[in-house]
Each structure stands twice: as structure tokens, then as C-alpha cells.
Amino acid sequence: MDNKFGKKHYDVIVIGGGATGAGTARDCAMRGLKTLLVERFDFTAGATGRNHGLLHSGARYAVTDQESATECIKENMILRRIARHCVEDTGGLFVTLPEDDLDYQKKFVEACMKAGISAEVLDPKEALLIEPAVNKDIIGAVRVPDGAIDPFRLTVANVVSARRDGADVLTYHEVVAFEREQNRLTGVRLRDTRTGEETVEHADLMINAGGIWGHHIAELAGVKVNMFPAKGALLIFGHRVNDVVINRCRKPADADILVPGDTISLIGTTSTRLPYDQIDNMEVTPEEVDILLREGIKIAPSLAYTRILRAYAGVRPLVAADNDPSGRTISRGIVCLDHATRDGLDGFITITGGKLMTYRLMAEWATDLACKKLGRTAKCQTAETPLPGSELDKSYGPEDHKKSHIIELSTDQKAAEGRHGSLSEQIEYKTEDDEALVCECEQVSVGEIKYAIEHLHVGNLINLRRRTRMGMGTCQGELCACRAAGILVNYNKCAERTLRDLSSFINERWKGMYPVSWGETLVEGQFMSWLYEGVCGIDQLARPEDLIDAK
Amino acid sequence: MKYDTIIIGGGMSGLVAGIRLRKAGQKVAIVSAGQSALHFNSGSMSLLGHEQGRDVANPLVAIERLHPGHPYSKLGAETIRKYASEVAPLFAEAGVTLKGSAERNHYRLTPIGMFKPAWLTLEGYASVDDPKSLPWGKVLVVNVAGFVDFYPQFIELGLSKAGLECVSRTFILPGLETLRKSATEMRATNIARVLKDEVVLEMASQINSYLKETGSDTVLMPAILGLYDENPIRLLRSKVVKPIHLVSTMPMSVGGMRAQMSLCKYFQKLGGTYLIGDKVTAGRFEDGSLKAVSTQNLGDMPLEADNFILATGSFFSHGLEANPTSIYEPIFGLDVEASEHRPEWCDMDIYKKQNYMQYGVVNDDDFHVFLQGRRIDNLRAVGAVLSGCNSMKEESGGGVSLMTSLKVADDILNGKGGKK
Structure with a gap:
């Protein structure tokens, strides 16, 4: 069984692509640990992408x-x-x-x-x-x-940072089992949630940063963390x-x-x-x-x-601590568990509790513990080092854009800069077509879509939405989803898969609209049905199993 | 101001009714908010495309199996047969060429390469009798550089499933350079607006060279021409050496807008009054009749008429509205057939049957509407505002609009159930 990145042995495997997992991967990588970040669906697919911001x-x-x-x-x-x-x-x-x-x-x-x-x-x-x-x-x-x-940007910036410091990253890879030697975890068995293919990766230490899903990850390791x-x-x-x-x-x-x-x-x-x-x-x-x-x-x-x-x-x-029926009086305090001392299981840490606001501190605690267990001495720098996109020393800004055909930044370029910070410099406007707008509500250009596909772990339309805000505006993806699909298909070369992705993307948008389907939201919903079912006939392709991609 | 008939709603059903009444000599006014579902049209209309999830071959036969409350059941198959044969000639008078038969559905090619049953298809749009045996040979799919509302790969997939060989080419049209400079301008209707004859000729010569290079037999291209009339389509077809067909794009729909504008112009040419950008705000009812309506622009100058037609469309066109607790008809507060229980309005899966789609105003066998249980003898509803059909699942929207409009117009002319 091949592992994804050759026969690599990692220092740590961080499980969970929310803010905490991405932050932990960043911290570990910055401290020189050989790091693999795995997420069973997409970054921010769990609680990180579903809060107040x-x-x-x-x-x-x-x-x-x-x-x-x-x-x-x-x-x-x-x-x-x-x-x-x-x-x-x-x-x-x-x-x-x-x-x-x-x-x-x-x-x-x-x-x-x-x-x-x-x-x-x-x-x-x-x-x-x-x-x-x-x-x-x-x-x-x-x-x-x-x-x-913006938790989406925050998480992706942490991933980009981790990658710059050498971390490997796998989305749509679920931990289905742990590899173990006696009382020590030695690796993870991963299943590609899109293809079903299984691989094994090895590391000295696994960090469970799965949020609420960490409950199940701990069970796989044979320990109990009651969430x-x-x-x-x-x-x-x-x-x-x-x-x-x-x-x-x-x-x-x-x-x-x-x-x-x-x-x-x-x-x-x-x-x-x-x-x-x-x-x-x-x-x-x-x-x-x-x-x-x-x-x-x-x-x-x-x-x-x-x-x-x-x-x-x-x-x-x-x-879980007391029997409060609402869960509101429970402390949102951070819980960092060394399962070696707690459960006699070596090579396993759980970082949980906390909240989006404290993701960095959680990452710091988990990485401190990881370093201690691995005998490393590097100090945490995440409180001082700006995330990619937020560098202060880098002079960039509207006046520094020297791109030949751009006289000044267009609205979509300003929007892209707002979303990606200094990383927006990497968005290429090679041709005039790259400036064409895909999402008018959120001002996302073809160039930004291409940048996200090429650099930000994008395999489907929902990934694209999370990276760029495409489809998050007033039309909820009605007009831009199809355009984005037309660009995505140039990369994945599979029209069938892309169309099914489009069909599940539209359904995922509707899923959030239907609980509030009155007024203009119902109007938009009817328009969505009119276009995708009525005009396009995409319902002919819709299959329940496609919703896996919609995570 | 006094009219014989005032029509509220200036989309397809309102215009068709208006044309019918005006041709019979009535004094007619249409009050239109300016939006029409035709702006988002697929290039085709259907009478009845689906029955319990399966494609309908002969709509006139399948219509007889619909439930009794359905607008088609109220009309009856014979009336539908008669009116169905009158639609294409009526549109032709307005300058809109439609092809197809109510006896047998054909299929249209959708923007993502699917085939859907259709009754009448606009001039130039791609349609076939049987999607399993496509008559096109090797297909060349062409697109204009920078146009992101057309998807050659998806169309290729659809055609390859039917066993066809496909190639695609993108060309740059010098005539579109100004449009391409602005990020939001490359939309189908904007392109159609600037496609002058010389650009169409340039397009034809580029397509011909691709045809020669690829040895293709048929050309498919996005429906980005013919906004004002059908001439650019005819010109292109006359210059391209192989058959060329248009595929509908994502909105706005060039063909649909052409149909809307042509019907509107025809109605006005016949002497009808078309009040665009205005909105009926209220009505004066007396003894079960609507006496007059007031509009936003005309203020305290009410519009009086012997008969009124409500052609305001579905939610999408604001003919029906919903708030968190109810579904209502916003102009008069007419009686509505809809669940009072919000969770029943919609299904979480967008592709399943959505109950709200079949909600609409309560109506009798002649499409008279009701206000607080009382029938209004000179106010009838037509098209998507009617209750009783799920046009999405049935693929019946266009047909219901046209059939009910023609019937109601004739009833008014015949003095049936109201005043002449």
C-alpha cells in the first residue's frame, strides 16, 4: 500500500481540517516538525465554517x-x-x-x-x-x-502557512483506523472519501483535532473522550x-x-x-x-x-462535564489530553473544547505537548508571525500593482484583495477573460477562481465557495455555480463529475434556503429550480450519493 | 380611464390574452411591472413534458389523465387541441417563429447537454425528434472567447452519451472587444445587442474555417444572437456551410427576450395600451365585481374596465408572495390554495416535488377568482398564478399560460360568465 507522499515518516499527523487542526499543523510545521494534516472532507466543513464569524x-x-x-x-x-x-x-x-x-x-x-x-x-x-x-x-x-x-480565510491561511513550512496536506481523507504497536499509535489508515481508496501514513504522534468528531476519532484509538x-x-x-x-x-x-x-x-x-x-x-x-x-x-x-x-x-x-441540558453553562475552556498519561496510550494527543477564538492557543498547547513528547525545544511563534496574506512588512497595495493592462484595481480585484490579503498578488490576470466575473454578488473573477483551484486545495464547487465566497451572496450560487463549473471542468477534465458536483452544490445551497423559504428567498429558490431543473434539466443527474462531495 | 379589459401582468400570458382581445376589437390595457418569465426562457415551451417522472410522448393524450383540479382538466383535451394549433400562427404574426406539434413532443438540448421534452421551439434553437438517435453527425461546438454562460464540455458529454463525435473551438470576435474589457458585460443579451451583420459574417467565416479544419457535419453555438428579430440567425444560417443550431445559455435568454419584445410590439401595433414599469396596487370591488384598479404611477386616476385578467405569474414574478406565516396574492388578497403550515411548502431536496410550486389563486372552471369566498364575476386568472398544477414537475408552464390565456380571452369575447 503506497502512501500519498512517498515513504515519508512524519513527526506528527494532525487530524481535522478546521481552524484548530490547521492552526496546529501550522504551529507544528513552524517548529520544524514533519507534519501531515488530514481532513475527511474539506477545510472548515465542520464547526469552523458554521458559527458567527x-x-x-x-x-x-x-x-x-x-x-x-x-x-x-x-x-x-x-x-x-x-x-x-x-x-x-x-x-x-x-x-x-x-x-x-x-x-x-x-x-x-x-x-x-x-x-x-x-x-x-x-x-x-x-x-x-x-x-x-x-x-x-x-x-x-x-x-x-x-x-x-472570516473563519474560512483564517483556516486556509493557516494551511498555506503550514504548507510553506513543509507540511503535507490531504483533504477528503478520513482516518478509519489507527496503526498501533502495543500501547503506541504508529500511524493512521486513511480512506479517500471520494474514491474509497485506502492508504497508511506513519508518524510518531497523532493529534486529534477533530472537534466534535474527535469523540469518534478517540474511539478509534480505543480511548474515551466524552463530547x-x-x-x-x-x-x-x-x-x-x-x-x-x-x-x-x-x-x-x-x-x-x-x-x-x-x-x-x-x-x-x-x-x-x-x-x-x-x-x-x-x-x-x-x-x-x-x-x-x-x-x-x-x-x-x-x-x-x-x-x-x-x-x-x-x-x-x-x-461533557456536568448534566446541563442546554450545554450553555459548560466552560468553553480548552482541553488538551495526553493519552499516554491519561489512558496509557502513547503517540496520541487530543486537543478539544475551546472555540474558534482560541484556535491558535489550542494549537499552541497541542504543539507544546507534542514537542515535549518528541523531545523538541522549538518555541511557539504563531502569536507573532503573521499568517500568509497578513504580512505587514510586505509592501503591497493598489498602487503597487504593475500589471500592464490594469490601470487601477477593478472592484473584483479589490474584493479579491479583501479576501486573500497579500496572497491576492498571486492571482493572475493573464488575459482579459481572467477578469470576467463568475460571481457578481461577491465579485469573484475567473482569475480568482483559477487561483483558488490551483493553490487552495479545490476539487469541487463547495471548496471553491469556501475559498472565494463564490455563491455566498444574494443569488446563492444561481448564476455563478454554473460558470464556476465551466472553469473547474477544464482542470478535472470530467464533465460528468463536474455536472453532478453542480447538481449537489445547488442542492446544498437550497438546503440552507428552505428553512427560511418565504419572501425573496422563496423567489430565489423558485428561480433556482426554474434554471437548474427547468431550463437545464440537471435533476436528471442528481443522485443522493453526490452529497458526499457537498461536504 | 375606461377599458373593455385590463390585464394585470405583461408576460407571455398577459400579452397573448391582450393580443387576442385587441384583435377582436376590444379596448385593452396591460399593466406590466416590466419583468417576464420569458426573460429566462429555455428557447422552448412545453405543453406537458413529464408525467410521474417519465417523459410524455403525446401531450394531448397524457393531458386526459391529469387530476380534475388541473387547469388542463378544466379546459378539456379538445379545447387544448384547438388552442394548441393556434399558438404558432399567433406568434408568427408577432414575428416569432415556433416549431413543433402538440401531437408529439420533440426534445430540446439544454445548456448543460441534457435533452428535455418540448412542444414549441424558437427559430434556430437545437431540437431533435429522438435524443437517442441524433441526426447531427460529427458536431462542432463553438463558443466566443470570454463568454462564461455557455459550457461546451457539458454539451459534448451529452452528445457523446448519444454516441456522437464532438469537437469544440473558441473564437475571438473583434466586434466584441469593447464588451470583453468590462467584467460584467459578456452576457448573452449584451453580446446579441452588439452583433451587427458584419460581425455575424465574421462569425460565419470563422465557423466555416473550423468546419473545414475539423470535418464536422453540424454546428452548435450559444444563443447569443437575434435579440430584436430573427434576421441575424437567418443570416448566419445562410452563410455557414453546414446546419447550425443555437443552444440556450444561462440567463438572460436572448430568444425569450426576443419573444417577449415581439409580442409586446405586436400588441402595441394592434393598438393595445402597454403600461410598462407600473404596478397595480389595489382594486375597487362592488357586488362581486371588480370595478377599477389603481396603479402606482397613475395614483388616484383609477383604471376602469368591464373585465380584468390577472396574469401576474408565480412567486418568481411576484404574482404570489409568502411571509413566514402565509402565502397570499399580494394585489387584491384573493383566496389562495396553499398550505397554512410552513414546513409543508418546501422539500429539503430541491429536485423533489416542491408543494409551493402548485399553490396559486383559487379559481372556478372558467378561471374566475375568489375574494373571501365570493366569486368575482369579471376577474379571471391565467398562467402561473393559477393553482392546481406543478409546472416544474409536469413541464407544463408555457402551455398552461397559453391555453388559459386564450380560453379566458375567448370567454370574455363571448360574454361568458361576465359582461361583454
């Missing part, structure tokens, strides 16, 4: 969980430096509605101060000037350093309703954060316990939609008449 100040946890709040604000400041092309400094407000208890504000501000989070009490009138979308009846407001972060799947549903609105993050100043509850991100705004979340066997199969229920909408309108009344683009849900990877 909130650059937490930590204020939300200040009252209930000081430890998390402190970690959050530290990481918040670090991410602003190392991931500036993924971060938008929107600022945040914690507002008190007439129905909320204003006494909580005092407790909240005190707790923020204690955790080192700047929390400035504002006159509600001033808050309204800062964020006109907020409910004008608010009775209190506190300003905190919240922001927005607590808590589902959180969110709604995406069709435009940027607010420019500042708006939180409810109360004990964390349903639908109390409204986050602006790129061209949209997000309201979330709910919190419901989920049986473990349902984590791959999440549907947003009408009840969840109604709660999110009802509570969201209280924060920003204009949500009542703003188009909802889609609904989605993610699973919080909390480690």
Missing part, C-alpha cells in the same frame, strides 16, 4: 466564565495582528433592552474589567449614533472590542444590516448576537442538545428559525423586513 472580545463570557473571557481577549488582540486580512475591526456593543435587567450591566462591566476587556458604558443615544440599526428603545449600552473574523454536542442555529441576512457587532447584555441566551460579516449580517444562536449520531445531519427547524427571528428583531428591528439568505447550524465541541 465573531471575533469575540470575550465580554460574552466575562460574567459566566472568566477563564474563557481572558483567553478570548488575549487571542482577539493576537488575531488582529497575525490575521489582519481575516479580521474586521467593527467594534461591539452590549445593549440592554427594556425587557432586560439593567443591573446586569454593572456586573457585566465589572467582569469585563477583571478579565482585561475594555468595556465602556455609553449613553444609549450615543450607541444609536455608533450603530443606527440597533433598537432605539435600548436602555443601556457598553462598547467592547468585538469584531468580525457534548450542542447545536447552534444561525440565520444569514441578505445585506449588512449593522456595521458594529450587537450583543444582548444579559446572561447568554438564544439569538443574542448580531454580527456583520463581509456583505451580510448573522444572527445566532440557539442551543440544543443533540444526540451524537445526529452531528452530521443537521437541520434547522422552523421553531429555531422563529426564535432567531423573533429575538433578532428585538436587537435590530429592521431584521423584520430584511431578506434572510439562509439558515444553518453548527455543533459546539464541548467536552
Whole structure:
């Protein structure tokens, strides 16, 4: 059985292509470890791609969980430096509605101060000037350093960084078993989730960074890590309703954060316990939609008449501790387990708990432990070294573009720069056709699509969407998906596979639209059916098994 | 202002009804918001293409098996047979050439290389009698450089499944250089707008050289010409040495827009009033009749008529609307046939049957509509706003629009169920 990258022996194999896995692979590679990153589907296919995209100040946890709040604000400041092309400094407000208890504000501000989070009490009138979308009846407001972060960009930037430092990366490779010698894991058996082909890779150490799926990965290794799947549903609105993050100043509850991100705004979340066997199969229920909408309108009344683009849900990877039915009072603290000391199983680490905000710190803890176990002494540099795309020393910018036929940056080139930071320099506009727009909603050019296909582990349309935002805008992929498929097929040379990919991509878009299928979303859905089923007849190709590619 | 008939909605069904009424001498006004489903047309219309997931060979026969509430069942097969034969001549008068028969479906080639049953297909578009035995020989698929709404590889796949040999070529048209400089301009209708005769001739000579080089027997190309009339298509066909057929592109649809504009011009030429960019906002009802409607642009100047036709289309055209708790008809609040239970509206799998597609206004056997349970004797609905058919699964949208429009227009002319 051949391994994918020749007869290589790795120092570490990191399992899981979310922010934590990608961050861990980056940290390991930066410290000189021979690293392989494996992901069973695509990067960010799990919880990383299904959250608020909130650059937490930590204020939300200040009252209930000081430890998390402190970690959050530290990481918040670090991410602003190392991931500036993924971060938008929107600022945040914690507002008190007439129905909320204003006494909580005092407790909240005190707790923020204690955790080192700047929390400035504002006159509600001033808050309204800062964020006109907020409910004008608010009775209190506190300003905190919240922001927005793009988890897709963040994760890919970590992957690009890891690769630059020599890491190998395999997407669509699932760990189906561990290789072992007595009480030591020596490698992983991987199954290509698209072809079914199996390979074996060896390493001294496996790091389980599988988020909620880490529960199962640990089981494969023969140890028990009891995870607590808590589902959180969110709604995406069709435009940027607010420019500042708006939180409810109360004990964390349903639908109390409204986050602006790129061209949209997000309201979330709910919190419901989920049986473990349902984590791959999440549907947003009408009840969840109604709660999110009802509570969201209280924060920003204009949500009542703003188009909802889609609904989605993610699973919080909390480690089960008590029997709280909602999973909300559990600490979001980081859990880093050395299974050698915990379970007598050598060569295996689990890094879990935590949250998107602390992915880097989780990676640092896991890599520290890995280095210790492998007898390495290199120090962590991820808190100082900017991610690819966010380099500060590199002079680049609109005025530095010397490309002959470009007089100034077009809208799509500016959008690409916003998405890829300094990496956007690698996007080539060889011909005028490369400047043609694929996705008009998000201004994605043919050149950017080609760049993503060539450099960012793109095999299908959903990968492309995650790398470029193609299909994330108001039309939800209606017009651009087909165009992107027309480019993708030039690379994979398989029209049949690409068409089936297109059919499942359209279905995946609809899956997020149907829970909110009224108003303009239903109009868009009908248009989508009209085009792809009616005009094109793509339903003739649709097969349930194609949805595997849609992960 | 007083008319004999006012039609709300200026898409295909509204225009066809308007033409019919105007030709019979009625004073007719159409109020159109400006959008038409024809703008997204595939190049074909179907009467009935699918029955329980299978292709229909003879739509007139299959129509007899539809459920009683279906608009076709209300019309009856004989009426449909009669009207079906009148459609192509009516469109021809408007300058739109349609080919096909209601006795036997043909197949159109879709933008991604599939074949779908069709009843009438626009001049120049690729269609065949039997997709299993394609009459095209070796096919040359040509595309214009920079045009991303046409997919030669997918068409090649479709044709190769039918055993055909295929080659593709991309050519650069000097006449399109200005368009290519702007990222958003290379869309089918924009190209069609600038394809002057000399560019069409240039295109023909490039295609001829590819034909010679590849030894192909038939040419397929994107439907990017003939926006205003069919002449550019005829010119190209006369100059290319082998048969050449158009394949519909992703929107906007050049052929569909041509059909829409031609019908509209014809209606106006006949003396009809076409109020474009206006919207009916409310109606005045008295004793079970609609007396007048007011529009956004005309403000307090109501439009009065003896008869009214609602041709506002489906959700897509805003003839129906939905909010989180209900589905409604937005202009008059007419009675609607729809589930009150939101989870029943849609299926999570987009390719499965979507219940919302068959929702529409409640209507009687003559397509009169109802307001709070009361039949409105001079307001009838036509086309996609009607309840009772799932045009997506049946492939019946075009046919239902045309058949109900012609029937309602004739009923108005015959004074049936309303005033003459």
C-alpha cells in the first residue's frame, strides 16, 4: 500500500481540517516538525465554517466564565495582528433592552474589567449614533472590542502557512483506523472519501483535532473522550444590516448576537442538545428559525423586513462535564489530553473544547505537548508571525500593482484583495477573460477562481465557495455555480463529475434556503429550480450519493 | 380611464390574452411591472413534458389523465387541441417563429447537454425528434472567447452519451472587444445587442474555417444572437456551410427576450395600451365585481374596465408572495390554495416535488377568482398564478399560460360568465 507522499515518516499527523487542526499543523510545521494534516472532507466543513464569524472580545463570557473571557481577549488582540486580512475591526456593543435587567450591566462591566476587556458604558443615544440599526428603545449600552473574523480565510491561511513550512496536506481523507504497536499509535489508515481508496501514513504522534468528531476519532484509538454536542442555529441576512457587532447584555441566551460579516449580517444562536449520531445531519427547524427571528428583531428591528439568505447550524465541541441540558453553562475552556498519561496510550494527543477564538492557543498547547513528547525545544511563534496574506512588512497595495493592462484595481480585484490579503498578488490576470466575473454578488473573477483551484486545495464547487465566497451572496450560487463549473471542468477534465458536483452544490445551497423559504428567498429558490431543473434539466443527474462531495 | 379589459401582468400570458382581445376589437390595457418569465426562457415551451417522472410522448393524450383540479382538466383535451394549433400562427404574426406539434413532443438540448421534452421551439434553437438517435453527425461546438454562460464540455458529454463525435473551438470576435474589457458585460443579451451583420459574417467565416479544419457535419453555438428579430440567425444560417443550431445559455435568454419584445410590439401595433414599469396596487370591488384598479404611477386616476385578467405569474414574478406565516396574492388578497403550515411548502431536496410550486389563486372552471369566498364575476386568472398544477414537475408552464390565456380571452369575447 503506497502512501500519498512517498515513504515519508512524519513527526506528527494532525487530524481535522478546521481552524484548530490547521492552526496546529501550522504551529507544528513552524517548529520544524514533519507534519501531515488530514481532513475527511474539506477545510472548515465542520464547526469552523458554521458559527458567527465573531471575533469575540470575550465580554460574552466575562460574567459566566472568566477563564474563557481572558483567553478570548488575549487571542482577539493576537488575531488582529497575525490575521489582519481575516479580521474586521467593527467594534461591539452590549445593549440592554427594556425587557432586560439593567443591573446586569454593572456586573457585566465589572467582569469585563477583571478579565482585561475594555468595556465602556455609553449613553444609549450615543450607541444609536455608533450603530443606527440597533433598537432605539435600548436602555443601556457598553462598547467592547468585538469584531468580525472570516473563519474560512483564517483556516486556509493557516494551511498555506503550514504548507510553506513543509507540511503535507490531504483533504477528503478520513482516518478509519489507527496503526498501533502495543500501547503506541504508529500511524493512521486513511480512506479517500471520494474514491474509497485506502492508504497508511506513519508518524510518531497523532493529534486529534477533530472537534466534535474527535469523540469518534478517540474511539478509534480505543480511548474515551466524552463530547457534548450542542447545536447552534444561525440565520444569514441578505445585506449588512449593522456595521458594529450587537450583543444582548444579559446572561447568554438564544439569538443574542448580531454580527456583520463581509456583505451580510448573522444572527445566532440557539442551543440544543443533540444526540451524537445526529452531528452530521443537521437541520434547522422552523421553531429555531422563529426564535432567531423573533429575538433578532428585538436587537435590530429592521431584521423584520430584511431578506434572510439562509439558515444553518453548527455543533459546539464541548467536552461533557456536568448534566446541563442546554450545554450553555459548560466552560468553553480548552482541553488538551495526553493519552499516554491519561489512558496509557502513547503517540496520541487530543486537543478539544475551546472555540474558534482560541484556535491558535489550542494549537499552541497541542504543539507544546507534542514537542515535549518528541523531545523538541522549538518555541511557539504563531502569536507573532503573521499568517500568509497578513504580512505587514510586505509592501503591497493598489498602487503597487504593475500589471500592464490594469490601470487601477477593478472592484473584483479589490474584493479579491479583501479576501486573500497579500496572497491576492498571486492571482493572475493573464488575459482579459481572467477578469470576467463568475460571481457578481461577491465579485469573484475567473482569475480568482483559477487561483483558488490551483493553490487552495479545490476539487469541487463547495471548496471553491469556501475559498472565494463564490455563491455566498444574494443569488446563492444561481448564476455563478454554473460558470464556476465551466472553469473547474477544464482542470478535472470530467464533465460528468463536474455536472453532478453542480447538481449537489445547488442542492446544498437550497438546503440552507428552505428553512427560511418565504419572501425573496422563496423567489430565489423558485428561480433556482426554474434554471437548474427547468431550463437545464440537471435533476436528471442528481443522485443522493453526490452529497458526499457537498461536504 | 375606461377599458373593455385590463390585464394585470405583461408576460407571455398577459400579452397573448391582450393580443387576442385587441384583435377582436376590444379596448385593452396591460399593466406590466416590466419583468417576464420569458426573460429566462429555455428557447422552448412545453405543453406537458413529464408525467410521474417519465417523459410524455403525446401531450394531448397524457393531458386526459391529469387530476380534475388541473387547469388542463378544466379546459378539456379538445379545447387544448384547438388552442394548441393556434399558438404558432399567433406568434408568427408577432414575428416569432415556433416549431413543433402538440401531437408529439420533440426534445430540446439544454445548456448543460441534457435533452428535455418540448412542444414549441424558437427559430434556430437545437431540437431533435429522438435524443437517442441524433441526426447531427460529427458536431462542432463553438463558443466566443470570454463568454462564461455557455459550457461546451457539458454539451459534448451529452452528445457523446448519444454516441456522437464532438469537437469544440473558441473564437475571438473583434466586434466584441469593447464588451470583453468590462467584467460584467459578456452576457448573452449584451453580446446579441452588439452583433451587427458584419460581425455575424465574421462569425460565419470563422465557423466555416473550423468546419473545414475539423470535418464536422453540424454546428452548435450559444444563443447569443437575434435579440430584436430573427434576421441575424437567418443570416448566419445562410452563410455557414453546414446546419447550425443555437443552444440556450444561462440567463438572460436572448430568444425569450426576443419573444417577449415581439409580442409586446405586436400588441402595441394592434393598438393595445402597454403600461410598462407600473404596478397595480389595489382594486375597487362592488357586488362581486371588480370595478377599477389603481396603479402606482397613475395614483388616484383609477383604471376602469368591464373585465380584468390577472396574469401576474408565480412567486418568481411576484404574482404570489409568502411571509413566514402565509402565502397570499399580494394585489387584491384573493383566496389562495396553499398550505397554512410552513414546513409543508418546501422539500429539503430541491429536485423533489416542491408543494409551493402548485399553490396559486383559487379559481372556478372558467378561471374566475375568489375574494373571501365570493366569486368575482369579471376577474379571471391565467398562467402561473393559477393553482392546481406543478409546472416544474409536469413541464407544463408555457402551455398552461397559453391555453388559459386564450380560453379566458375567448370567454370574455363571448360574454361568458361576465359582461361583454
